[in-house]
Amino acid sequence: MNKLLLWFNQTGSPARFDAFARRWSTPSFILAVILLAIGVFGALLSVPTDYKQGDSFRILYIHVPAAWMSLIIFVIMAVQSAIALIWRIKICELIAMASAPIGAVFTAITLISGAVWGKPTWGTWWTWDPRLTSELVLLFLYLGVIGLYSAIDDRRAAGRAAAFLAIIGVVNVPIVHFAVTWWNTLHQRSSELGVRDASANPPEIWIPAVFSGFGLIGLIFVIIILHTRNEILLRERRAQWVQELVQQELLLLQHLLQLKKLG
């Protein structure tokens, strides 16, 4: 077996995944915060005010990365669900189910920030534009997955059924993505990061959005692995390695308390 496959197989075991989550959550979080800080600084301070929209266009630096995340998380969820159903890997099922609420939140952020931006710019909070409608359907699909997962009592059966629903729902992702190209309606087309025409969309405008996007990817990575870790610890609380882990943490805590007393 080659090294990469071996790594995936090993990380699929609960104890190994726990170690992986413990090792990587803090550095990823720090990296995400740095990237997000650069993105927010660029979006709020360094990008010049738009001559038509004034400062309201700065909402788009939240709206666009959140929209990316709403789609990316659905794809992550569907891929993890497929792995969980095909190879019966429990961790992937947990990762998929941990991503559903996060994706729903990002979809809601996308819709709300879009509405807030649309009111002064388009003159309306909401229109029945294909992009907006398909994003709303995406939110309903997330809620369906979450609802199905919480409705079934047996956790494994719930995970499998919800994973199946996530795989069916992924059909909607390309519809959201291409909605602006297929139907030319109110929602703007993607400016494609100025790849086509650098003068219309210079790098200093879109670079903050890219920083925020990568920062958010780091953030969702941290949230997903921590959620998954919580769920694993809860389910495996009778397992020996969890008990040992708790013992270690307790010892550490006692040491710290003693140090404090002495100090």
Add this chain to the structure above:
Amino acid sequence: MRELRALLARDIGLMWQKRSDAAQPMLFALMVCVMFPLAMGSEPARLAQSASAVIWVAHLLAGMLVLDNLYRSDFEDGSLEQLLLAPVPLPMVIASKVAVHWLTTALPLLVLTPLLAQLLFLPMNLLPVLMLSLLIGSLLMSLIGAVVAALTLGIRRSGLLLALMALPMYVPVLVFGAGSVWSAGQGLPWLGAIYLMCAGLVFLIVLAPWAAASALRLALS
């Protein structure tokens, strides 16, 4: 093939025993269509404008409400598990179940549709387009519903959750189905939407029974 014929005969026999149930979706759709003139005012011109949309939504809601019956009674008396073990491919079993379900729930509604159209003053020249779009649309909804309903089998009271899961999947069917009638009303070409729905139907006839079969296996394992 013989087993399938026996299964079809059994399902139709069962449905015939409870033939008064078939009236329920019809009554429900009729009531939805009655509520609209009461809420919107009975001006014929205004009703005619929204008639096709109201009839489409009535079909959608009625279809969603009967979705739970598709497997529920077989699941409760244990015959579904027997069918899972039977030496017949499960997708074929599901296809026949969906067919019988469509015949007993959607077909009566389709028969009722001209009456609903009259109640809401739909222009007569739009009726064929509406019927055609509803015919294909109801088949699509039955096939999509078969997959979604299979996932909620493990839940005792799945009504609202089933709606939450099925309605987003019905959105494209509604958009193109009601859209075709709307275009016809505007004098625009409407066949494009119908062709797209036909393409979807071909796709789903092939895929949905298999998807529903694996969903059933997941729900019952």
